[in-house]
Amino acid sequence: MKTKTITKTGEQMTIQTQYTLDTFRDLLKSDKSYNAQHGGFNYDKARSKAKCPIFKTFIPYKSFTIVVNNNLQDSAEYWCTYIHGSNCIQKTKILSDNKVAIRSDYMCW
Numbered sequence: 001m002k003t004k005t006i007t008k009t010g011e012q013m014t015i016q017t018q019y020t021l022d023t024f025r026d027l028l029k030s031d032k033s034y035n036a037q038h039g040g041f042n043y044d045k046a047r048s049k050a051k052c053p054i055f056k057t058f059i060p061y062k063s064f065t066i067v068v069n070n071n072l073q074d075s076a077e078y079w080c081t082y083i084h085g086s087n088c089i090q091k092t093k094i095l096s097d098n099k100v101a102i103r104s105d106y107m108c109w
Contacts, residue, residue: 062106080104
C-alpha cells in the first residue's frame with residue numbers, strides 16, 4: 001500500500017494513495033465488495049441470487065462491485081483491469097462520503 005503524509009492545520013494524517021495487488025485482494029474479501037456469491041449463487045443463471053445493493057442488478061459469474069474512496073478510484077480500476085482484462089469496468093457510481101462504486105466484469109474468456 002502506498003501512502004502519503006499530509007499536514008493540515010498542525011495535524012498530520014496518513015492517507016492511502018494506491019492499492020497493491022495484495023491490498024486490492026484484501027479489499028475484494030471485505031464487506032466493501034459484492035460478488036456473484038452475494039445472497040447465494042444461482043447455478044442455472046450463473047449469477048448472484050440477490051441483486052447488488054448499489055447497482056440494483058444481479059452480479060454475473062466472476063464479476064464484482066467494489067466501493068473505494070474517490071482518491072483510490074484510478075488505482076482500483078487499474079487492478080480491476082489487471083484481474084479481469086481490458087474494458088472490464090462496466091459501471092461506476094459516485095456515492096456519499098467521497099466514495100465511488102465500481103462494477104467490474106470478467107473479460108478474459
